[in-house]
Amino acid sequence: MNVKQKALEIGLSEKQFTGLIATFIRQTTEDLEQMDKAIQDNNRDTVRQLAHHIKGAAASLEIDRISTAALELENCAREGGEVRMHELLDVLKQSFSAFKPSFELPVEGSDSPNRG
Secondary structure, three states: OOOOHHHHOOOOHHHHHHHHHHHHHHHHHHHHHHHHHHHOOOHHHHHHHHHHHHHHHHHHOOHHHHHHHHHHHHHHHOOOOOOHHHHHHHHHHHHHHHHHHHOOOOOOOOOOOOOO
């Protein structure tokens, strides 16, 4: 991901965008853990709410693959289908896992990583 270009596309500074991505990664990690438990408990409303949250955050940051996967899971939770929710959660997790390496946060005291 070209951070500078993506930040400009959505009208943010690189620093603002970096902060939002860091928050998105942290929050989505937590949401996915909660979603695992909610699916095990067949708590479709919680699954729907968490998927909706991820979908909105990803869409705001123009992370289409994650947003689309979360939308599918949100709709499935609304309609039912525990087996399908497990499958779609796996798709969402894969999309998120594929995204994270494309955005590397700088380590304190080191040079910024190449983001181009």
